[in-house]
Amino acid sequence: xxxxxxxxxxxxxxxxxxxxxxxxxxxxxxxxxxxxxxxxxxxxxxxxxxxxxxxxxxxxxxxxxxxxxxxxxxxxxxxxxxxxxxxxxxxxxxxxxxxxxxxxxxxxxxxxxxxxxxxxxxxxxxxxxxxxxxxxxxxxxxxxxxxxxxxxxxxxxxxxxxxxxxxxxxxxxxxxxxxxxx
Amino acid sequence: xxxxxxxxxxxxxxxxxxxxxxxxxxxxxxxxxxxxxxxxxxxxxxxxxxxxxxxxxxxxxxxxxxxxxxxxxxxxxxxxxxxxxxxxxxxxxxxxxxxxxxxxxxxxxxxxxxxxxxxxxxxxxxxxx
Numbered sequence: 001x002x003x004x005x006x007x008x009x010x011x012x013x014x015x016x017x018x019x020x021x022x023x024x025x026x027x028x029x030x031x032x033x034x035x036x037x038x039x040x041x042x043x044x045x046x047x048x049x050x051x052x053x054x055x056x057x058x059x060x061x062x063x064x065x066x067x068x069x070x071x072x073x074x075x076x077x078x079x080x081x082x083x084x085x086x087x088x089x090x091x092x093x094x095x096x097x098x099x100x101x102x103x104x105x106x107x108x109x110x111x112x113x114x115x116x117x118x119x120x121x122x123x124x125x126x127x128x129x130x131x132x133x134x135x136x137x138x139x140x141x142x143x144x145x146x147x148x149x150x151x152x153x154x155x156x157x158x159x160x161x162x163x164x165x166x167x168x169x170x171x172x173x174x175x176x177x178x179x180x181x182x
Numbered sequence: 183x184x185x186x187x188x189x190x191x192x193x194x195x196x197x198x199x200x201x202x203x204x205x206x207x208x209x210x211x212x213x214x215x216x217x218x219x220x221x222x223x224x225x226x227x228x229x230x231x232x233x234x235x236x237x238x239x240x241x242x243x244x245x246x247x248x249x250x251x252x253x254x255x256x257x258x259x260x261x262x263x264x265x266x267x268x269x270x271x272x273x274x275x276x277x278x279x280x281x282x283x284x285x286x287x288x289x290x291x292x293x294x295x296x297x298x299x300x301x302x303x304x305x306x307x308x309x310x311x
Binding site: 071072074075095096098099100101103121123 | 200201224225227228230231234235243
């Protein structure tokens, strides 16, 4: 699994918005990569955290079956850096969802301080990319569980979001494989 | 009340400046989206989003970019849109000026057909519909 640039979701409302948290830590090599005298969390990774927070929010509406990619970073502004010990709150709000893609408006705050804002545009890859596999189902459900999507995720009517059947099946198959080899 | 031509142009210009990162003065009525303003396919999605929000309209993709005609063997021969294909395009894109394209209707040139005024005309038809 690729690196994840936030630690977990705090809020997740399907087809609407999500809030994730990223704890900035001195132990992360990129925090001191640019300046050992003044360690900070790079803005590029804030954007990446926004994209991941928003990308999963979008893909949940398709039971995580679509290939959602960050296509374009629209208007983005940076007002400051997160530093070790800071807790960054990333908010992603769906502005527009269409058949081919979506626009999500994102912000990153440290307490009440706005550090960054960006409009991100996502595209859904079409059938030309059907042979491209981004994630293995068993691996992805494990990550999604760790991000607490299914613990706190809700639909707009307040009902909990369901774990898609293909994920449960992938987990079962993984368990079976492990048992067969033990 | 329907917005004036200037108001429509102003909003379309804002959307294009935002989506394409071009300067205000580059967005003229005659500017082509691809050739002059450098729009790529992903930008059109962004432009559609921005126009929908700005004008509170819905823009079905096949209205603005009737790709299905350009990929239909019935309407394309040897890389050129046939006369029947042109008629279909005219029917589907009454807002676009196809006269120049008609003289040498190469499919590959179609992407560079749409101008800023075409976009304004299209938006106006949606607002007044």
